[in-house]
Amino acid sequence: MSDSPQLLSGDEAIALAARHAGVRLGTGYPGTPSTEILETFDRLGGRAQWSPNEKVALEVGLGAVFGGARTLVTMKHVGLNVAADPLFTAAYTDLAAGLVVVSADDPGMASSQNEQDNRHYARAASLPMLEPMDSQEAYDFTLLAFELSERWHLPVMLRITTRVCHSKTIVRPHDAPVPGEAIGPEPGFRRDIPARVMIPAYAKPAHRRLRQKLTEIAAWNDAEGPNRVFAGHPQVGLIATGIAAMHAREAAPQACLLTIGLTYPLPLETIRTFAAGCERLVVLEEGDPVLLDALRAAGIPAQGKPEQYRFGELTVARVRRILAGDETAEPAPPKGKPPELCQGCSHRGVFEVLRDMNCIVAGDIGCYTLGVLPPFQAMDTCVCMGASIGVGLGLRHVLPEEEARRVVSVIGDSTFVHSGLTGLAEMVYNPPATGHVVLILDNGTTAMTGQQEHPGTGRTLNHDATGRIHFEDLARAMGVKNVHVVDFQAADGTLEGLLKDLLTRSETSLIVARQPCVLAAPKIRFYEKAAADRSTACPSQVVDD
Amino acid sequence: MKNIYNVVIAGLGGQGVLKASDILADAAFRAGYDVKKSELHGMSQRGGSVSSDVRFGPQVWSPMVPTGEADVLVVLDETQVEVNRAVLAPNGVLIGPDRLDAAALKNKKSLNVTLLGALSAHLPIASEHWLAAIHANLAPKLHKLNEQSFALGRAAAAVREAAAV
Numbered sequence: 001m002s003d004s005p006q007l008l009s010g011d012e013a014i015a016l017a018a019r020h021a022g023v024r025l026g027t028g029y030p031g032t033p034s035t036e037i038l039e040t041f042d043r044l045g046g047r048a049q050w051s052p053n054e055k056v057a058l059e060v061g062l063g064a065v066f067g068g069a070r071t072l073v074t075m076k077h078v079g080l081n082v083a084a085d086p087l088f089t090a091a092y093t094d095l096a097a098g099l100v101v102v103s104a105d106d107p108g109m110a111s112s113q114n115e116q117d118n119r120h121y122a123r124a125a126s127l128p129m130l131e132p133m134d135s136q137e138a139y140d141f142t143l144l145a146f147e148l149s150e151r152w153h154l155p156v157m158l159r160i161t162t163r164v165c166h167s168k169t170i171v172r173p174h175d176a177p178v179p180g181e182a183i184g185p186e187p188g189f190r191r192d193i194p195a196r197v198m199i200p201a202y203a204k205p206a207h208r209r210l211r212q213k214l215t216e217i218a219a220w221n222d223a224e225g226p227n228r229v230f231a232g233h234p235q236v237g238l239i240a241t242g243i244a245a246m247h248a249r250e251a252a253p254q255a256c257l258l259t260i261g262l263t264y265p266l267p268l269e270t271i272r273t274f275a276a277g278c279e280r281l282v283v284l285e286e287g288d289p290v291l292l293d294a295l296r297a298a299g300i301p302a303q304g305k306p307e308q309y310r311f312g313e314l315t316v317a318r319v320r321r322i323l324a325g326d327e328t329a330e331p332a333p334p335k336g337k338p339p340e341l342c343q344g345c346s347h348r349g350v351f352e353v354l355r356d357m358n359c360i361v362a363g364d365i366g367c368y369t370l371g372v373l374p375p376f377q378a379m380d381t382c383v384c385m386g387a388s389i390g391v392g393l394g395l396r397h398v399l400p401e402e403e404a405r406r407v408v409s410v411i412g413d414s415t416f417v418h419s420g421l422t423g424l425a426e427m428v429y430n431p432p433a434t435g436h437v438v439l440i441l442d443n444g445t446t447a448m449t450g451q452q453e454h455p456g457t458g459r460t461l462n463h464d465a466t467g468r469i470h471f472e473d474l475a476r477a478m479g480v481k482n483v484h485v486v487d488f489q490a491a492d493g494t495l496e497g498l499l500k501d502l503l504t505r506s507e508t509s510l511i512v513a514r515q516p517c518v519l520a521a522p523k524i525r526f527y528e529k530a531a532a533d534r535s536t537a538c539p540s541q542v543v544d545d
Numbered sequence: 546m547k548n549i550y551n552v553v554i555a556g557l558g559g560q561g562v563l564k565a566s567d568i569l570a571d572a573a574f575r576a577g578y579d580v581k582k583s584e585l586h587g588m589s590q591r592g593g594s595v596s597s598d599v600r601f602g603p604q605v606w607s608p609m610v611p612t613g614e615a616d617v618l619v620v621l622d623e624t625q626v627e628v629n630r631a632v633l634a635p636n637g638v639l640i641g642p643d644r645l646d647a648a649a650l651k652n653k654k655s656l657n658v659t660l661l662g663a664l665s666a667h668l669p670i671a672s673e674h675w676l677a678a679i680h681a682n683l684a685p686k687l688h689k690l691n692e693q694s695f696a697l698g699r700a701a702a703a704v705r706e707a708a709a710v
Contacts, residue, residue, distance in 0.1 A: 007571060007580060007582075162585065163608060166583065167582060168580070169608065247607045247609075249607075250606035315607070315609055334627075335628070336593065337625075
């Protein structure tokens with residue numbers, strides 16, 4: 001891990017910094033645009049694990065931190081909704097080692113179901129938030145996040161956006177560890193009940209402690225925070241965060257610009273001083289007017305952007321329009337070819353059947369969401385990870401019987417592990433009068449995000465063999481009445497016949513439609529062969545391996 | 546000298562658009578420029594439209610090529626030419642798949658690197674950096690084929706230049 005410059009994506013830069021910071025464990029759940037962080041961390045020799053979902057990833061990370069190990073937890077923006085429960089109370093605890101939580105937001109929804117702005121979480125959970133504008137800052141801020149986390153003993157959020165995650169820019173690493181030198185605290189258990197057991201008696205003082213920490217961090221942010229001023233003409237002063245700062249610099253090189261790296265708690269005195277030197281102050285931020293509202297609440301007069309620029313990513317052209325106060329309609333982006341299910345993908349056959357049977361399909365998040373597009377148009381709802389099962393049950397409860405009997409919940413294998421198990425418990429516990437049918441599309445990988453492993457594949461993040469959850473066994477153990485596995489390679493008409501039968505019964509049913517993803521299949525065969533070779537190798541070969 | 550070079554590479558998922566832009570960005574990086582490269586992942590393997598922006602020069606700010614400012618647009622699939630044409634600057638150069646005699650292409654999969662060869666004739670990046678970037682971004686068994694493909698594209702561009710004169 002040398003200090004020579006490298007061309008890195010924001011995700012890769014965070015992984016490199018995590019290695020340089022001596023992070024002992026990285027946890028997360030794959031999700032565009034965050035996935036490459038843990039994959040790179042693993043490739044660089046770090047210990048990285050995919051958890052079943054973001055909540056578990058954060059809980060495992062928190063335990064590691066209580067045990068004194070620097071830990072990185074990564075997820076996409078909607079993943080933070082899942083992890084919000086541990087996050088809000090982890091904020092009250094006093095941490096023994098650095099904990100950095102990465103939220104990768106997706107303004108413009110390149111590959112997401114919403115464009116929520118997770119800057120709101122910093123304020124809501126009372127946690128410091130760093131926002132890099134390029135890969136260099138992604139590297140620098142990751143190191144800084146661990147410093148701040150250990151100085152104030154609280155989780156620090158690193159919020160990145162799609163353009164920072166996936167743009168490559170030059171990084172000059174400056175903190176590669178000296179080989180053999182220990183970095184960060186040494187793990188070990190130290191009992192500290194009031195700091196970690198959040199019963200009201202301990203949580204009440206903890207809440208006050210947290211607000212006191214934020215006051216101190218705000219003062220630090222003013223004194224030495226990662227905020228930069230680019231000098232320019234005082235007629236227009238710009239305040240920008242994240243990638244918007246880059247667009248601002250290009251769109252208005254003559255304007256003076258303040259970029260804010262630690263966006264919560266804000267360096268309000270720094271901003272006040274900057275504002276006083278400008279005739280007109282414009283806030284440039286993607287998404288919601290979070291920064292603008294904060295400045296106005298602090299009595300700093302600032303101008304924001306017209307409402308139309310709340311939606312989607314900012315660009316140099318859009319920043320120019322904002323600065324010109326241009327509220328005319330923007331040219332429509334050219335319509336490219338939309339993505340589609342791959343040729344040879346087993347999901348195609350499933351959605352043909354669902355379409356031809358006129359099923360009401362409660363869908364879920366993954367490649368198979370593409371079943372909503374022509375020629376299938378065989379999906380009626382898609383909201384969040386795991387929602388297919390609950391939504392399907394809700395529909396069944398209220399629809400007239402003939403419609404209720406057409407409802408099927410469709411969920412992918414990784415999504416099922418992420419958030420489907422509790423839905424299955426609900427189905428067994430509150431079965432609709434017409435019963436229900438859940439269809440797990442098991443293609444043996446987290447396909448949409450780039451073929452990551454999960455507990456249902458029986459392989460770890462780096463594809464080594466490990467324990468495996470068998471969905472059919474799980475469903476039987478949970479009390480689902482009819483459990484079937486359909487192997488698509490052998491099944492012609494099998495699924496249709498089975499579905500027809502199960503939809504007429506007033507019982508709970510689960511079908512696992514199993515065929516490996518066509519893109520992942522060669523790799524899966526390779527991993528399986530490697531595992532088989534290892535298990536038959538003699539001990540000396542295992543050591544060499 | 547021109548301040549910033551803006552290149553957009555476009556095509557369909559699976560054609561090697563992102564690999565091509567990785568090679569271009571790496572070559573510009575090796576040539577000593579400030580470089581930024583930007584694209585969207587996630588849906589790219591599902592056969593949909595894919596494009597990637599590469600910018601290089603003394604100092605680059607935004608990683609995205611503004612509409613109407615691309616010096617060169619490289620397109621790997623004929624259907625994606627019109628979709629992306631708006632990124633080109635008024636005097637920008639379009640390099641499409643029709644640039645090449647398809648029969649001369651030994652392997653369809655190296656179309657991306659062949660078009661990089663044609664692109665290289667328009668950019669101030671020395672051949673040694675292109676070759677180093679090809680080696681660094683592709684598996685060793687693919688080096689020879691891609692070196693040949695790159696040379697083929699570069700020669701085609703040279704012939705075209707000569708014809709234009």
